[in-house]
Amino acid sequence: MKAARWGVIVAALAVALGLVVIVAAWGDYAVGEPPMPEPQASSEMMARGAYLASMGDCAACHSVPGQPAFSGGLRMAIPIGAIYTTNITPDRQYGIGSLTLADFDRALRFGVAEGHTLYPAMPFTSYANTRPEDVKALYVYFKYAVAPAAVPNRRNDIVFPLSMRWPLTYWRWMFAPPPRHVVVAADLDPAIARGAYFVDGLGHCGECHTPRALTMQMKATNASDGSDYLSGAVIEGYFAPSLRSGGKGTLVDWSADDIAGFLRTGTNPRGTAFGSMTDVIVHSTRHMTPDDAADTAKYLKALADPAATQVRFAYDQATEAALHGGADQARGAALYLDNCAACHRPDGKGYDRVFPPLAGNPVVTAANPDSVVSIVLKGAESPRTDSTPAQFAMPSFAWRLSDEQVADVASFVRGSWGNGAGPVDAATVKPLRPPARRDAAN
Template sequence: MSLATRRFSATAAAAVAGTISAFARRPLLGAAAAFAALLLAPCLAAAADAPGAAQIERGRYLAKVANCAACHTSPGGAPFAGGLPLKTGVGTVYSTNITPDAESGIGAYTFEEFDRALREGVAKHGKRLYPAMPYPSYARLAEPDVQALYAYLRTEVKAVRQETAEPEMRWPFGMRWLLRVWNWLFLETGPARNDASQSAAWNRGAYLVQAVAHCGACHTPRGALMAEKGLDERSRHFLAGASVEGWASTNLRGDPRTGLGSWSREDIAEYLHTGRNAHATSFGPMSEVIASSTQFMSRPDLDAVAVYLKSVPGARSDETPYVYEAGTADMLAQGRFDATGARQYAEFCMPCHGANGKGFARVFPPLAGNPTVVDPDPSSLANLLLDGAVTAHVGTAATDYHMPGYGWTLDNQELANVLTFIRTGWGNRASPVTEGAVAARRAELDRRRDTAERR
């Protein structure tokens, strides 16, 4: 039902109710009025329960920040109809249909059933959901926000009939009753904690990061049973970086080299809004998150997230601030390619990132001191050199930028050499990359391409 139709229905229902009330005051028409009231009662109740425009718009905004469409839309599929394969450490699950279709979606869900699925991981008829759906984070959502999401999905999203494929899990994880035990061990119910000692902006940022945007689902390492090792800043594991489907998700804590210690609040807000800042340019899954979600966040919410993230201390106590070293730049500027990987860097990387490794701000990211470059897990860098990348498609930029992949022309050892050169140059001092690590990434990327083509 469109917004205009809902307004008309509510107005019409009010007018009919007033007419019935007027007739009811006339004795000869009292019985007819009562009979009419019985007939119109369902219509009046529906009009009274219809969500308002403000609530629906709030739900639309929350769905953007939570990036619901990204996980609940398969490539080439209808929005929110599900079917996207989500790979976990114990198998593959497929996102569910959350359109208002009564048979395969949430059209027959009451609010209470929707709320239980979202915040407790229990679908209609008691079916347990796998925590690939981030209900451990959504457990902290405030009920008015859950109501707004329910109103938006039920009234503004087009209903699509599409059944959800069965998960492909390793034994014994296909037995859903185990999720009851998992929830007992790891699910913390109740709204997000409000810290009275912090500012309103900090508390808003904590709520967005921990609950709505569920940043920890990707940026927090998981234990043996696939539960996040921390759910808020009180845990040193929270937002400390993790591995997600072959990508190294960045450390979002205050570590000076591998985290956001050198970023200002303005840097964080700019990156989430535009996909670029003086320190980095988005790539891989984060480009998708920015394009479909964080670029639409309001300025106060972007600032709140930045306030919160800058308050989270570093996780690595022995990490020292990055200090630029000019030796690599001098060697390249002089045309000396003695170091292993230097020649490949000069040929394939230096035209964009420069001999000094500083790139061009907000276009080609710096490699010197970049947290992604010095991440202990080099998987993301290997993916970039193998397959290339694209920046986030955002409304603030005239175009997005593509980095070409070099897997077609460089072998695994050559790629490992240039990655090691980048990770150890300009003062980065990160660990070298082995040929085996690149080979593993190449094999995984090839396997995923083959799987996608078969579909």
């Protein structure tokens, strides 16, 4: 009797699971826009598509060094394992050569390809706002201008049953905003509207700069979603700072020109790109037209929180005076003089566009210290762009400084020159330390 009852329960569960899977499959099948006429490829369209592909930074994920452009194969860690980016060259066997415009649109904006929902590592929740004419230009570029490459896709490293994709469909239903073509309010400054279109869409800035919920979706996808939007988030051991203008650790002290210059060159008198922002600059924003960069900057400056923008950085001479007098007993002061001051100078002001200032730098004053700690541990090379052909390097200190010492020097720069950010402890440093290299022992 008992066994029979269990049998019924198991069968019922199996039927329920089957239904859940079938509903997901139907959802992936039915999604997207109806078939669209094949666009007439023109050279203007291809050029526009190439520009949009760099604005969307498709190469950052779909190209790997030493392999044909856009042939995929980048390994991306996700909470349940690792996935590989796919071949998006027009190769008919391994790439996307047989996709129609509607199929391409479905992958780009709806996150569904080959009949299944994509992992949101492909930033389709951001690309969702892309306008039909821009989707078309991208499609024409990938179909007719990119060279086909017969590189097979790699299998993802996720174990069964986690590798089943149907839960992704439910994730998409719950958390991916339905793809929308942005409607611009008539009274909105057109420059700001263009900036928003790029930042929220192809630019996918929020994928790194907006915090995520436990279920992995961005907590806000546009300015009307509230104050989490672009308020700063941790990405791969670095803190991508707030892009809003409201208080310490934000862009409040950056002018629109500072922001535009940073996007196009990777540096400005207030900071230099590092961590994954270097890739964003090198593959993507350095190609921006001056007008597009200016619109983006204007939009970001408009994300001001009127109450908090009053809080501005004020330089405090006391640190420099104490360092010069040899009297600075502050935690980490001696470490700073020995390891950092040669480049960043005792006054914390650095050398314009060579060694960035640490005084008033939003990555240093941000409440979250991960960027300061990670750059001290791992070092960095400033991005190389046409207008900044020389590259300057910050050495890595992982092999030279203990967790305690890194915490001390990070606390010093965060607390000096008027930065006023909180101290760092050794427990924060430890997990950010890169895995020990074998040659470090020699």
